Amino acid sequence: MPDAPALLSTTSIAKSYGPVVALRSVDFTVRPGETHALLGANGAGKSTLVKILAGVQSADSGQVFVNGQPVDFPAPLDAMTAGIATVFQDPALIPHLTVSENLRLSSIAPAKFVEWLGWFDLADLDLNALVQELPLDTLRMVDLARAVARDPQVLLLDEITAALTADQAERVFALLAYWKGLGRSAVLITHRLAEVMRVCDRATILRDGRNVALIETASVNERQLVEAMLGAPVKPVAQESRETGNAGQGQNALEARGLTSRHLVQDVSFAVKSGEILGVVALEGQGQERLFELLSGERQPSAGEILVGGKSRHFRSPYDAVRDGVVLVPGDRLLALLPSLPVRENLAVPIFNHIRRWLGIPQDEPQRVAKAIDRLSIDTRAASQVRRLSGGNQQKVVIGRWLVAGFRTLLCFDPTRGIDIQTKREIYALLRELAANGAAILLYTSELAEIPLVCDRVIVIHAGRVVDEQAAATATESSLLTAAHGLEVAV
Amino acid sequence: MSQSPAPTTAKNAKSIGLTFRLLAFLAAHPTLILLGVLAILVLVAGNIRPSYLTVAGLRTTLLQAAPLGILAASQTILMLTGGIDLSVTMIATGAAYVTANQSPNGAAVAILFGILVGLVAGSANGVGVAVFRVNPLIMTLAMSGILLGLFTAWTQTILQGSTQVGGLIKTVSAGAFWDNRIPYSVVVWAVLSLLLIWLLRRMGWGRLLYATGDNEVAVRLAGVRVWQVRISAYALAGVLGALAGILLAGRTGAVDLQLASTFLLPSVAAAVIGGTSIFGGVGGYAGTILGALILSVLNSILTFLNVGQAIQQVVYGLIVLALAWGYAGLTRRG
Numbered sequence A: 001m002p003d004a005p006a007l008l009s010t011t012s013i014a015k016s017y018g019p020v021v022a023l024r025s026v027d028f029t030v031r032p033g034e035t036h037a038l039l040g041a042n043g044a045g046k047s048t049l050v051k052i053l054a055g056v057q058s059a060d061s062g063q064v065f066v067n068g069q070p071v072d073f074p075a076p077l078d079a080m081t082a083g084i085a086t087v088f089q090d091p092a093l094i095p096h097l098t099v100s101e102n103l104r105l106s107s108i109a110p111a112k113f114v115e116w117l118g119w120f121d122l123a124d125l126d127l128n129a130l131v132q133e134l135p136l137d138t139l140r141m142v143d144l145a146r147a148v149a150r151d152p153q154v155l156l157l158d159e160i161t162a163a164l165t166a167d168q169a170e171r172v173f174a175l176l177a178y179w180k181g182l183g184r185s186a187v188l189i190t191h192r193l194a195e196v197m198r199v200c201d202r203a204t205i206l207r208d209g210r211n212v213a214l215i216e217t218a219s220v221n222e223r224q225l226v227e228a229m230l231g232a233p234v235k236p237v238a239q240e241s242r243e244t245g246n247a248g249q250g251q252n253a254l255e256a257r258g259l260t261s262r263h264l265v266q267d268v269s270f271a272v273k274s275g276e277i278l279g280v281v282a283l284e285g286q287g288q289e290r291l292f293e294l295l296s297g298e299r300q301p302s303a304g305e306i307l308v309g310g311k312s313r314h315f316r317s318p319y320d321a322v323r324d325g326v327v328l329v330p331g332d333r334l335l336a337l338l339p340s341l342p343v344r345e346n347l348a349v350p351i352f353n354h355i356r357r358w359l360g361i362p363q364d365e366p367q368r369v370a371k372a373i374d375r376l377s378i379d380t381r382a383a384s385q386v387r388r389l390s391g392g393n394q395q396k397v398v399i400g401r402w403l404v405a406g407f408r409t410l411l412c413f414d415p416t417r418g419i420d421i422q423t424k425r426e427i428y429a430l431l432r433e434l435a436a437n438g439a440a441i442l443l444y445t446s447e448l449a450e451i452p453l454v455c456d457r458v459i460v461i462h463a464g465r466v467v468d469e470q471a472a473a474t475a476t477e478s479s480l481l482t483a484a485h486g487l488e489v490a491v
Numbered sequence B: 001m002s003q004s005p006a007p008t009t010a011k012n013a014k015s016i017g018l019t020f021r022l023l024a025f026l027a028a029h030p031t032l033i034l035l036g037v038l039a040i041l042v043l044v045a046g047n048i049r050p051s052y053l054t055v056a057g058l059r060t061t062l063l064q065a066a067p068l069g070i071l072a073a074s075q076t077i078l079m080l081t082g083g084i085d086l087s088v089t090m091i092a093t094g095a096a097y098v099t100a101n102q103s104p105n106g107a108a109v110a111i112l113f114g115i116l117v118g119l120v121a122g123s124a125n126g127v128g129v130a131v132f133r134v135n136p137l138i139m140t141l142a143m144s145g146i147l148l149g150l151f152t153a154w155t156q157t158i159l160q161g162s163t164q165v166g167g168l169i170k171t172v173s174a175g176a177f178w179d180n181r182i183p184y185s186v187v188v189w190a191v192l193s194l195l196l197i198w199l200l201r202r203m204g205w206g207r208l209l210y211a212t213g214d215n216e217v218a219v220r221l222a223g224v225r226v227w228q229v230r231i232s233a234y235a236l237a238g239v240l241g242a243l244a245g246i247l248l249a250g251r252t253g254a255v256d257l258q259l260a261s262t263f264l265l266p267s268v269a270a271a272v273i274g275g276t277s278i279f280g281g282v283g284g285y286a287g288t289i290l291g292a293l294i295l296s297v298l299n300s301i302l303t304f305l306n307v308g309q310a311i312q313q314v315v316y317g318l319i320v321l322a323l324a325w326g327y328a329g330l331t332r333r334g
Helices: A046-053 A076-082 A101-106 A110-119 A138-148 A166-181 A192-200 A222-229 A288-295 A318-324 A343-352 A367-375 A391-405 A421-436 A448-454 A477-484 B005-026 B030-048 B055-080 B088-105 B107-132 B136-154 B166-172 B182-202 B204-214 B218-220 B226-252 B261-273 B285-304 B309-333
Strands: A009-016 A020-030 A035-040 A061-065 A068-070 A084-087 A153-159 A185-189 A202-207 A210-216 A252-261 A263-273 A277-282 A303-308 A309-314 A326-329 A409-413 A440-444 A457-462 A466-470
Touching: A009 A046, A020 A046, A020 A202, A035 A046, A035 A166, A035 A192, A046 A084, A046 A153, A046 A185, A076 A084, A084 A138, A084 A466, A101 A110, A101 A138, A110 A138, A110 A166, A138 A153, A138 A166, A138 B055, A153 B030, A166 A192, A185 A192, A185 A210, A192 A303, A202 A222, A202 B055, A210 A222, A210 A367, A210 A409, A222 B166, A252 A288, A252 A440, A263 A288, A263 A303, A263 A440, A277 A288, A277 A421, A277 A477, A288 A326, A288 A409, A288 A440, A288 B030, A309 A409, A318 A326, A318 B218, A326 A391, A343 A367, A343 B204, A367 A391, A391 A421, A409 A421, A421 A440, A421 A448, A448 A477, A448 B107, A457 A477, A466 A477, B030 B285, B055 B182, B055 B204, B055 B226, B055 B261, B055 B285, B088 B107, B088 B136, B088 B226, B088 B261, B107 B136, B107 B204, B107 B226, B166 B182, B166 B226, B182 B204, B182 B226, B204 B218, B218 B226, B261 B285
Parallel strands: A020 A210, A035 A185, A035 A202, A084 A153, A153 A185, A277 A440, A277 A457, A326 A409, A409 A440
Antiparallel strands: A009 A020, A009 A061, A061 A068, A202 A210, A252 A263, A252 A303, A303 A309, A457 A466
């Protein structure tokens, strides 16, 4: 194999955020003229590596090389100067400026930018349009055109196709082919393995913050890529909380029929019964955030309907959903907390969600709050301000307020993200207990290993659609990850 | 100072420990600091003019503090939600005008119409902020301009006639009982204060005010319709502004378009001094009461020193700036 000198490489890159280790040690090499895929399950460290290569964050240890020279990127501009242009997962444009004003901030020749826009079939884009008024897919293309217009040696594309329609993705692939023809390199971070097989030459696979495999895509199939991404089975933390029995015998508590929201959620149908925990599995950016927003009343679907207890409901706001007993534990717990208020007031907020209860505080409020604190064993040593609690305790407060207020269907979005094992165990045990008492629970989690242990059934979402349903008891990390990549699961 | 070194050190250590504990105690009970400041200011005023420390002297301060305290109540309620009302003094003036105009129909009708002005203008502020998402500063500043324009025109047309308020309102606003010791207006203020503190501390509505100011998204996700909280807060702030305006009208007996305008900055300052954060979620009305009293005593001192109205406004402005700066520093560190 001719060993071309590396255009971009890293040795032993490591990065931690406080106690959370994102990258343990990554060796990564991009040759000139190659399209290189960076693969890994959620939390493998892909985005952190991109941020380090883009100069947004600096590594704790390890070295980045460009053309064999050690380099140091204290700021994003240094990475750009070294010939690395990045398109991040979220558009890096200022929303209340126009496209051309955004362009002026980055010292890119407008003519070149417009030329690249033409490449993406956006030649007629109004450059005086405000960024916040443009749809997300257009913004991704604008971001990409801006990155290419810098004329970099390496393009870093983080989930570039996630928000794009199929024909827009085709244009990106055409660009990548052309780019390769110029002898330039690109790094593609994606969950869509079909894309990897089609446009990438090699793939580096990350797992738990390490590079575990380097694969020539021509020599493998998609299934082998998934196998390479799977590590040793993760030790289960919720084994003892698993209860089999009468789960899923109840009525349909919450049902979705043909739910659609732009191209993010497409024709999603499923039902959760009382007493059942329905797991949702999806890789990042497959529309699961939007699905939870639709179910919790934060947004309205463009088509399809939501049924509660068999009756069609129209949620105009979270108020309507909560009145119907459908409550949300959001993925970002800070969204649901009142940081400067005490635990007690945080837990009691939903009590006052109807104007009739504004005058007064229920007599049993202290008991209800105390019961929730007790049941969740919330550490109340720093109870005067929720901001001082640990992440795990904050998450318990977010769940606890629905114990105080009462609910029928609980929508849990990744409730154990960034939480210690002990608290995880407690939360899973609580979810099982709630289900045993008749609650319906929809649980999205990014930790596939937990699914078989906590859930009764699982649906898998890929590119906005439900692509598979499995019984949790027989689901494995491998079968779930395979399905989550949009592949057929071998029976 | 002929003590041997060792005991001195021990004594110092002990006194440092005491000082530290005292400071920690004060930090936990900021109202005590405000009470201390108030007491010092009263003594300073008494020192400058001994007659201040008499019933008559203190009564003047209380007469001044009552309308200010009620206007500051509007600001406290709104600042807790992260809002503010720059139109509150124009609402007060407008309400006073309408009350004066309706005075020939009897005090009850007059007061009712005055309160109605506050309710309508306050609710309009609330709808602008909560439903149309206008920034509170812009919304209430615009409302202030609109009200000024309307009342300037109306005093020439539909509000022509009485600019005097009736006997009962005058008595309640400027009169006093118990040998002329306690002004009626202070009783009005005290009743309103108890009501407000009860609303803020013991009612679900009060909880929601704090919660909305702390994190509006969390409140919405809890199933609360936040627009209802905001509109009700602005409406109540408008009503309180109207009541303050009626008291001011009764104090002077007649109304004009500048009736309440000098109270705008002090009304914000009183709430800020009392520990209510401009950023929402933190504070309470008890502190604002002390803030209003402190500003009123300060006003008396400045008057004794023959400092004009202009300089007084400068002083209020500096107080707000200094405290806002202090809070910003605290938030950064926290």
